[in-house]
Amino acid sequence: MAHARLIAPDISVTTFSFITIYCLCRVLNTGTMWAALCGGLSLGLALLCKFAALFLLPTVLSLALLWRFANGKTKWVTSQGVWSPASIPRR
Helix, strand or coil, X not given: CCCCCCCCCHHHHHHHHHHHHHHHHHHHHXXXXXXXXXXXXXXXXXXXXXXXXXXXXXXXXXXXXHHHHHHCCCCCCCCCCCCCHXXXXXX
């Protein structure tokens, strides 16, 4: 209550970061375009809210790469070339 007059965008960044990670999991599991658009929109809104949300970019990339190498196959959105798993070299 002491800082009620201050504007703190932390709750909005937290909300949009959670939605981004959730949509990333949906994209990796189902490969729907709707989840990819929702994730991209929430990532953009998180970046608009606070500069510290830039740490979300390497987090999303590393989670996607870990998912790719851990599972071996994914249902990524590839109908329009959003991201092709074939572009990641296999070992």
